[in-house]
Amino acid sequence: MAYENTNQQERNNDSIFSKRLKAGKRRTYFFDVKTTRGNDYFLTITESKKRFNDNGYDRHKVFLYKEDFNKFLNALTETINYVKTELMPDFDFDAYNHDYVRDDEDGEGAEAAVESVVEAAVVAAPVAASASSHTEDVDKW
DSSP states (O other): OOOOHHHHHHHOOOEEEEEEEEEESSEEEEEEEEEOTSSSSSEEEEEEOOOSSSOOEEEEEEEEEEGGGGHHHHHHHHHHHHHIIIIISSSOOOGGOOOOOOOTOSOOOOHHHHHHHHHHHHHOOOOOOOOHHHHHHHHHH
16 A cells, blocks of 8 residues: 655655765765654765756765764774875875865865764764774674
8 A cells, every 4th residue: 555654755854954065066965964753863975966968967875874873984084094194195185175165176075074964963863982993893884
């Protein structure tokens, strides 16, 4: 039996917190904290890319739940740090630090935006922090 639950549909579309990150001319990231039916919180990360051949957009979403916030942040931080220290130690990543979003540049500091949104979500739904190292947290999944 199919039915339409407009109340739930509206609830899932309501963002508690939202952050937009323009990354180049055709790519934008959206970070949204949303609520579940049980008034819990989760994060959606959406990549939106303008299509070359028409006026539409391709969108890809990642749903991140509170029990994974710390693991996700640790894995992301460890991966970014590996690129910065091992693969590209001479690159000036600080040249991309901006407190605002500019429409004319690629690479607007996605690491800082992800960290600030995940931290805001963690504040909205506290999670007990683990005392283990970053690598041990990642290995547990």
